[in-house]
Amino acid sequence: MQTTALGTPMRPSIPFLAILLAADLTAGTTQPPSFRNDIMPILFRGGCNSGTCHGSSRGKDGFILSLFGFDPKGDYYRITQELPGRRINIAAPEKSLLLLKATGQVTHTGGEVFKQDSDYYRTLLDWVSAGVPDDAEKVPFPVEIQLEPNNFVFSSNGKPVQSKVTARYSDGQTRDVTHLARFFSNNPDSSKIDKYGLVTPTGRGDTSVFAQFNRFTVGSEAIVLPGGSDFKWSHPAAKNYIDEAVYGRLEKLHIQPSGICDDETFLRRAYLDLAGHQPTISEYRKFMADHSDGKRTKLIKELIASKDFAEVWAAIWAEALRVIGGNYTPLATDVKAADAYYRWIRQSFLENRPLSEFVSEQITATGSNLTYGPANLYTMLVNSPKFTPKAFAADFSQLFLGIQIQCAECHNHPFDRWTMNDYYQFVSFFTGIERRLGAEPREFFIYNEIQARPALHKVDNRPMPARVLGGEEDAPKDTDQREALAHWLTAKDNRIFARNMANRIWARFFARGLVEPVDDMRISNPPTNGPLLDALAERLASSHYDLRNLVGDICNSYTYQRAATPNETNVLDSRQFSRAQLRRLRADILLDSIIVATESERNFKDFPPGTRAIEFYPRNVYEGAVDPFLTTFGRSPRKSICSCETRMEPNLSQVLHLMVGDTVREAVRKGGIVEKLIKEGKSGVAIVEELFIRALTRKPTAEEVAGLLRLIPEKNPELGYQDIFCALLQSTEFAFNH
Numbered sequence: 001m002q003t004t005a006l007g008t009p010m011r012p013s014i015p016f017l018a019i020l021l022a023a024d025l026t027a028g029t030t031q032p033p034s035f036r037n038d039i040m041p042i043l044f045r046g047g048c049n050s051g052t053c054h055g056s057s058r059g060k061d062g063f064i065l066s067l068f069g070f071d072p073k074g075d076y077y078r079i080t081q082e083l084p085g086r087r088i089n090i091a092a093p094e095k096s097l098l099l100l101k102a103t104g105q106v107t108h109t110g111g112e113v114f115k116q117d118s119d120y121y122r123t124l125l126d127w128v129s130a131g132v133p134d135d136a137e138k139v140p141f142p143v144e145i146q147l148e149p150n151n152f153v154f155s156s157n158g159k160p161v162q163s164k165v166t167a168r169y170s171d172g173q174t175r176d177v178t179h180l181a182r183f184f185s186n187n188p189d190s191s192k193i194d195k196y197g198l199v200t201p202t203g204r205g206d207t208s209v210f211a212q213f214n215r216f217t218v219g220s221e222a223i224v225l226p227g228g229s230d231f232k233w234s235h236p237a238a239k240n241y242i243d244e245a246v247y248g249r250l251e252k253l254h255i256q257p258s259g260i261c262d263d264e265t266f267l268r269r270a271y272l273d274l275a276g277h278q279p280t281i282s283e284y285r286k287f288m289a290d291h292s293d294g295k296r297t298k299l300i301k302e303l304i305a306s307k308d309f310a311e312v313w314a315a316i317w318a319e320a321l322r323v324i325g326g327n328y329t330p331l332a333t334d335v336k337a338a339d340a341y342y343r344w345i346r347q348s349f350l351e352n353r354p355l356s357e358f359v360s361e362q363i364t365a366t367g368s369n370l371t372y373g374p375a376n377l378y379t380m381l382v383n384s385p386k387f388t389p390k391a392f393a394a395d396f397s398q399l400f401l402g403i404q405i406q407c408a409e410c411h412n413h414p415f416d417r418w419t420m421n422d423y424y425q426f427v428s429f430f431t432g433i434e435r436r437l438g439a440e441p442r443e444f445f446i447y448n449e450i451q452a453r454p455a456l457h458k459v460d461n462r463p464m465p466a467r468v469l470g471g472e473e474d475a476p477k478d479t480d481q482r483e484a485l486a487h488w489l490t491a492k493d494n495r496i497f498a499r500n501m502a503n504r505i506w507a508r509f510f511a512r513g514l515v516e517p518v519d520d521m522r523i524s525n526p527p528t529n530g531p532l533l534d535a536l537a538e539r540l541a542s543s544h545y546d547l548r549n550l551v552g553d554i555c556n557s558y559t560y561q562r563a564a565t566p567n568e569t570n571v572l573d574s575r576q577f578s579r580a581q582l583r584r585l586r587a588d589i590l591l592d593s594i595i596v597a598t599e600s601e602r603n604f605k606d607f608p609p610g611t612r613a614i615e616f617y618p619r620n621v622y623e624g625a626v627d628p629f630l631t632t633f634g635r636s637p638r639k640s641i642c643s644c645e646t647r648m649e650p651n652l653s654q655v656l657h658l659m660v661g662d663t664v665r666e667a668v669r670k671g672g673i674v675e676k677l678i679k680e681g682k683s684g685v686a687i688v689e690e691l692f693i694r695a696l697t698r699k700p701t702a703e704e705v706a707g708l709l710r711l712i713p714e715k716n717p718e719l720g721y722q723d724i725f726c727a728l729l730q731s732t733e734f735a736f737n738h
Contacts, residue, residue, distance in 0.1 A: 344373025
């Protein structure tokens with residue numbers, strides 16, 4: 001059989017859709033190609049309407065198409081009527097500029113898109129020859145696509161496998177659209193997929209390959225196993241459903257998990273994660289003296305029930321919600337408003353309120369920003385003088401759903417299922433939000449005007465009634481529609497919300513989410529372990545969104561308690577949680593850990609003495625009242641809702657701050673720990689041991705003790721021990737959780 005330039009078998013010149021519309025054919029005649037179902041897919045396949053070509057906001061070389069074809073009516077006009085006689089030549093179809101440029105017969109910035117002997121050319125030529133007809137009536141449209149097979153498993157030297165993309169249309173018909181789809185891989189270093197849908201293994205690991213057609217994106221998992229056939233699963237013990245889900249994935253990938261960490265490592269890890277600082281020396285000795293089998297479970301339970309745990313999660317959410325005191329009335333971020341919001345957040349976690357209630361109360365909040373904390377959701381999430389429904393909806397969706405819905409404002413989401421209709425219907429929940437001045441200049445009263453007009457669609461200005469994402473019915477009218485939104489969002493069966501919350505909680509303990517970044521959950525960014533994320537989400541929802549309950553499950557799992565030391569099979573693993581990953585401490589937790597280790601104090605501007613770094617949030621930020629240590633170590637400036645605002649990457653400035661800055665040395669000097677130990681008559685060995693426990697939550701080795709004691713000067717031993725203490729607090733081991 002003759003093949004096309006694209007390497008696919010030549011097909012008859014009968015248009016693709018003719019098969020679907022066979023009932024309309026008569027003997028000796030054929031249906032002309034459908035603009036929407038034949039021509040638009042060719043433009044999509046050729047990349048003509050992509051963001052780097054004519055689909056960009058300004059088009060290319062004077063020709064504009066809608067991005068990925070979200071507006072076929074407008075595209076038809078621009079192709080056939082915008083410049084009559086230029087792009088289409090009815091008298092001599094083969095001379096149409098649309099065809100000449102696509103085949104490279106005349107100068108074209110995009111070069112040759114397809115050849116003259118291809119099916120694509122033949123279909124376009126048939127359409128022009130038929131007089132460029134538009135679809136007379138509403139034609140069948142794609143409602144879903146499927147990529148087969150749904151998973152690929154390769155050996156290290158496996159052969160490529162051809163995939164297939166099938167579209168199902170609104171009339172129930174199906175169609176092979178492999179030749180019209182576009183393909184990409186999330187990790188070409190593991191498996192790649194070419195423009196024909198051929199999947200080829202390239203290296204050990206796992207990834208997903210994707211197909212795009214129309215407004216749909218679907219993916220299939222691709223796994224490349226390591227060479228050799230001697231892998232035997234070790235059947236490690238499982239503590240709970242988390243371990244079982246992780247093990248299922250590891251066994252499939254031929255990865256053995258590392259062993260369980262020792263008690264010292266676990267103790268430090270648990271305190272840093274659950275209390276926001278490392279344990280004190282008395283807490284260390286108490287735990288290490290306990291030899292019972294259930295001491296880890298007991299410690300987890302105690303820490304989760306502590307005030308420190310609530311402070312950590314209050315800080316995490318205050319950061320996410322952009323709690324900030326600006327003393328700038330037009331922005332409605334007065335210090336008094338920020339304090340009201342933070343106190344409400346903190347109290348919610350002290351009371352262990354369900355996350356569903358915590359979120360729901362903010363969504364439906366009405367009242368003064370100075371006296372009712374949750375009302376500040378509508379002043380601080382989008383920090384601008386005027387409330388903007390579009391900006392708020394984007395931040396709201398990104399935070400509470402993990403979906404960046406703003407990508408669908410001007411076109412259908414290019415890498416997810418959300419359309420422009422979804423976007424504007426979601427925005428309509430917030431078009432009635434009003435921020436009215438209260439009794440004093442600092443006060444804003446938040447309420448929802450239920451008679452407000454819905455958002456208008458960008459393409460045709462039609463009103464878009466409020467509707468939840470993926471919903472089939474509009475929200476009830478003549479009522480505060482935020483109540484319907486809150487009910488849908490926090491419902492037990494809303495997998496979007498549950499998965500987002502579970503993913504964010506998981507990321508707190510493993511340095512990355514099952515979906516990463518945590519605020520970009522989409523079809524084309526699947527979780528590294530889908531069954532695990534589903535199990536976590538189900539557990540969270542079934543426990544009525546009890547944060548402490550899910551955290552307890554995570555910390556009690558053997559997955560959380562793994563050692564960081566790799567084995568031969570998991571040395572390259574950074575996605576499947578087969579071992580602990582080094583995690584740089586958050587800026588506030590690092591600073592609090594220095595304070596706890598040294599028993600010193602640090603004052604924060606505009607906050608009372610004794611305030612922890614985890615409790616501190618920016619006040620009077622426009623006056624520069626921020627802590628230089630927290631800024632250097634990447635604490636979020638709260639300028640946007642993006643999770644990337646919190647920087648966890650180490651850098652040279654941080655090293656220099658620890659080494660030559662005054663934070664560590666001043667803390668050691670003010671705390672007076674070394675001076676106290678010397679006055680108590682402690683031996684050199686005992687002093688070094690205590691300093692190690694305070695800083696690193698472990699005893700030093702004999703070699704470390706011997707080497708450090710040789711550095712202690714006889715004339716001024718106090719200074720020598722202070723230098724050792726500083727060095728420990730400046731070390732990588734201190735700055736990272738293991």
